[in-house]
């Protein structure tokens with residue numbers, strides 16, 4: 249990718265503009281494909297966005313028996329192809345982050361495709377284009393490298409029993425301060 253979605257988690261104020269923008273995307277049928285969570289509401293007001301991280305070796309695509317989940321040359325993990333998806337829901341179980349969702353009526357999985365119609369042209373995805381706090385940033389290789397010198401990026405570790413699914417992601421994140429040292433979100 250020439251550009252990367254980068255998530256500066258500490259900045260999130262929970263406004264959910266990213267959800268609203270995703271809901272309005274063409275073809276989304278007014279359903280958001282990204283999510284915002286409270287990290288630990290009893291001790292903090294910190295919220296974090298949860299987007300598809302577009303894993304380098306995605307569990308969803310690996311678990312699909314129908315090759316319905318395509319990966320672009322840029323590393324974007326696309327929503328299921330209508331003509332191929334058989335509705336088995338393997339992908340919804342395999343993803344450690346709960347990103348693929350299942351539409352019962354259409355018998356079809358849907359997920360974030362990083363606004364591929366925009367991002368393949370270098371235009372930021374809708375979520376990043378509206379985030380008012382720079383939590384969601386659309387960075388060039390050089391800009392990302394500058395971030396990388398300050399943060400350990402690209403690793404997202406799920407808690408037990410999912411540790412075997414730890415892996416490299418195309419979307420890069422910096423964990424919020426409240427989680428640093430724990431590296432576990434779920």
Ligand code: SF4
Pocket residue numbers: 259260261262263264265266267284296297378379380381382383384
């Ligand atoms: S738009 Fe930005 S600040 Fe608002 S909830 Fe989404 S990531 Fe957080």
Ligand code: SF4
Pocket residue numbers: 308311312313314315316317328332333334335336337338339340356357
């Ligand atoms: S629900 Fe569709 S996309 Fe998901 S694993 Fe099954 S066939 Fe593949």
